[in-house]
Amino acid sequence: MKSKLRIVPIAVLLLTSIVSCVEDLDFSQFNDLQATPSYEAGILYLEAPESVINLVNGTNVFSRNFNFDAFSSDIFADRVLDGVITFIVENTTSKELEVTVQFLDESDTVTDTEIFLVQAAPTPILKREIAYGNSGRSIDIIKTLSTIRVSAINLGDNTSVSNLSDPMITVKSSGKFRVQLK
């Protein structure tokens, strides 16, 4: 029995000695973590059929302010770093049009203007990417964006009708922005 009991200190030693090493960990590395995801989504889609354009007397087809608070909300404005807004303007009407997109802040001050001059159909789709932040335009334009104003001027006549099916002018837009979550 005595010899058998010799195993006791060995076992105890084994059990206790295994409570041994914890290599150094540096939890401060967490401070280096950068979470700067990029998110993208559609912003505004506008379409105006040629029949509506032809109904308008004069050249000012329409001009309308659209409230848009997505970017000025704190959860976004406090974190956005930079990004790109993409516009796609397509004109299948028979007339040349000038489409103007303006960004306004809360006090209705125009902070950015983009003008699209589109020829009568057939014309290629006009795509324009506008960068904000970094070497692009000021990111503050995005942070303070409260209203999008879209206006269109008819540079042609108001009687002709395109022979394309369902002729219209469309303005598509999407945004892709990098935000600092941490």
Add this chain to the structure above:
Amino acid sequence: MRFPPFFLIFFCWGALSIYSQNKQLLYDFNEIPQALLINPGVQTDFKWYAGIPALSGISIQAGSSGVSAYDLFADDGVDFNSKVRNRLLGAMTSRDELSGTYQFELINVGFRSQDPSVFYSFGIYNEGDAIGYWFQDYALLAIEGNADRLNRRFQLGDLKTRGEIMNVFHFGVNKVLNGKLTVGARAKIYSSIFDFNSTRNKGFFVTRPGENNILSSRFNADMKWRTSGINALKTAASDDTLGNTIIKRGFFGGNLGLGIDLGVTYNLNKQTVLTASLLDLGFIYHSNDVENYILKGDVTTEGVEVILPGALANPDRDFWQDLVDNIEEIIPFENNFNSYIAFRPTKLHASLRHNWGEPVLRNIDCDCGPNNVGANRAPKYVNGVGAQLYMINRPRGPQTALTAFYMRRIGNVLALKTTYTVDKFSLTNIGLGINLQAGPINFYAMADNLLGYQNIANSRYASFQLGLNIISWGKN
């Protein structure tokens, strides 16, 4: 050193989430009274035993199947952002988990009936456990975003977690039916202190080319987060009555449930033993201090949509607010106070053991130790070797562990058990348990995944159990 919030969340999740619950070292270690809690049909020889209150059974387990603290926080000069991308986002999947459990006994007493074939045991223990699966797609959205990932479905079902703390009141009966068969059952009343679970989430978020606009975003959600007791604890914490509230809820003042454990030991022959047990076949009915949060609906948006001429009919129309209102109407975030039932994580244990060597101290007429066996029992042998199976039902399906073990008895004083276990946490899990008997004083200590202790920070699984009991074998 100030712990960063991420670390605290990560490891509180982990600490709460030690959920493996496998006690392969204690299972079928029938010199130890606590083996009755894992198999109520274990072969017992005790006349009576009493656990030292709060010290009779303490067990803590923690596991991470995907990443260790060392993987992320080792001072190895590797950029932390690279580690997060390569070792979390790039390596882990939504099946990886952080899980954990702890258990400590408040009372544990057992005694043999006047009918020597029957042994009763009862007690109270406190248990906490939780599991959180790696929320892969949420992490991907938070770290990298949805840009340039057209048609990629971010799965909302990646949020899958549950956790609870409760007191368990139990009473068990163990009966030797004949020389070969011992059966047992244990009834349990669960008194839940708090519970949370969010395990059946479905849905996705996807960005696609739009039909009208450039991009279309679809959010399809069927998500539920159920809680009980959390609000009571929060209120108690602010009122400085947290201790009283925990005690009250733990002693039938919270939510109650019922459960049962079943167990069997069968001697295939004098040297070969088959055992099995089914634990926590039960549920808790949560009706007290319940609050549930629900997000359900299916919405697709391409942004503000203005189609002339109809859109200009109302010059005061706020298209943005209409869009927000429409989304909130289709996919509302709501809460309710409906009762719910939470099933306990049921566990299955089984083992096959072959004993050999010298039968020890059979039928000695004395009160002399654990190897003193009754006439209606198979003899105990110096050596035992075998295999064990362990399964537990989990939110993502059953989890299994396989164990090979060797037991060695040395006189009346010492018994050792070593195990090698393979499961999702580790392929190199070697454990060692020691049971010391000094007269009536019984002490046991067990530790798992010993190789991981070379660098605990790098270990993905760790557990230990210890306990202190007083045991009497009486006279035959």
